[in-house]
Amino acid sequence: MGNASAEGATVQSVDRALTILAALARSGEAGVTELAADLGVHKSTAFRLVATLESHGLVEQTEDRGKYRLGIGLLRLAGxxxxxxxxxxxxxxxxxxxxxxxxxxxxxxxxxxxxxxxxxxxxxxxxxxxxxxxxxxxxxxxxxxxxxxxxxxxxxxxxxxxxxxxxxxxxxxxxxxxxxxxxxxxxxxxxxxxxxxxxxxxxxxxxxxxxxxxxxxxxxxxxxxxxxxxxxxxxxxxxxxxxxxxxxxxxxxxxxx
Missing domain, CATH: 3.30.450.40 (GAF domain)
Incomplete structure (x- = not known):
């Protein structure tokens, strides 16, 4: 039962991460608060997801440190x-x-x-x-x-x-x-x-x-x-x-x- 629960949480995290990428693709840039509202999750959860995407180069911070945009890691994958x-x-x-x-x-x-x-x-x-x-x-x-x-x-x-x-x-x-x-x-x-x-x-x-x-x-x-x-x-x-x-x-x- 524990394994099934963990697997479900992992899939949900992947789904939320993809939702963040889609949101940034639409808006160009967004802050964690906006992304949390889009996802319907707590701001801390959205921040962890964004931080993980950032560590892989899939999102990056803009000059305005509170906002994020799609990162060059996506270009490498697309390339x-x-x-x-x-x-x-x-x-x-x-x-x-x-x-x-x-x-x-x-x-x-x-x-x-x-x-x-x-x-x-x-x-x-x-x-x-x-x-x-x-x-x-x-x-x-x-x-x-x-x-x-x-x-x-x-x-x-x-x-x-x-x-x-x-x-x-x-x-x-x-x-x-x-x-x-x-x-x-x-x-x-x-x-x-x-x-x-x-x-x-x-x-x-x-x-x-x-x-x-x-x-x-x-x-x-x-x-x-x-x-x-x-x-x-x-x-x-x-x-x-x-x-x-x-x-x-x-x-x-x-x-x-």
Whole structure:
């Protein structure tokens, strides 16, 4: 009973905090007394909520010390979403053409915590009964997209992101030394390949999408059944993929001076 009560109080606090943000969005700025009246709570409760939001940069005090406005922390959160939307918007027409040219499935993925989050997908003519990866979190070490995203990290960040390396098939890389060597190869050649590493019978190749600073912010892949993507076919697909990824990177500002 105590746990349920605590959970209810936590949810109520979240609801009140969101109400404060909405109120500040409407009014531009407000004092604790005004916010308490909006919420129908005691001024001390409103102050604690505002103080918590302020500690996370979601609200900030104005020059008039008694008032608050939305903080730059919200801009950082919005910026992360905007960046993902920009990637999808710029990549979508290129992905569709690449899917048409290769006949296979094309995906765009970004790093999300310790996984690759698939943002968008385009299917080619050969992709019968295609699996929809959009919105799914996929292991980094066992996928071509994941290897590309990992290759863009500095050593410290790589250590933070890498957890255990479970085996999904006999072909999955499960040793850190072997994975690091693989990532060095990705950096050198500009693309990654995963054959039967996540699922037996699934092959994928991926290339980086870069922003105007040259940072790897996403990955684009072409995937299909291993029987159709043999060594010779993969070499053909890689050329088309790298060219398409370079085009998206250019659209995102990479190489602009």
């Amino acid at each position: 992360a979403t905007t960046a993902r939307l920009d990637v999808v918007q710029e990549a979508r027409p290129v992905c569709r053409k690449l899917a048409a040219d290769t006949g296979e499935t094309v995906n765009v993925a970004v790093l999300a915590d310790r996984a690759a989050l698939y943002l968008d997908q385009a299917s080619g003519s050969s992709a019968l009964q295609m699996h929809n990866w959009v919105g799914q979190h996929i292991p980094l070490h066992a996928t071509a997209n994941g290897k590309v995203l990992l290759s863009g990290l500095d050593p410290d960040r790589l250590e933070q992101v890498l957890g255990s390396l479970p085996a999904f098939t006999d072909m999955t890389i499960t040793k850190r030394g072997e994975l690091r060597a693989e990532l060095d190869g990705v950096l050198e050649q500009g693309y990654a390949i995963a054959v039967d590493e996540l699922e037996v019978g699934l092959t994928a190749t991926a290339a980086p999408l870069r922003n105007n600073h040259g940072d790897v912010i996403a990955s684009m892949s072409v995937s299909g059944p291993t029987f159709r993507l043999g060594e010779e076919r993969i070499s053909q697909v890689v050329k088309l993929l790298v060219a398409a990824a370079d085009e998206v990177s250019h659209r995102l500002g990479y190489g602009h001076y």
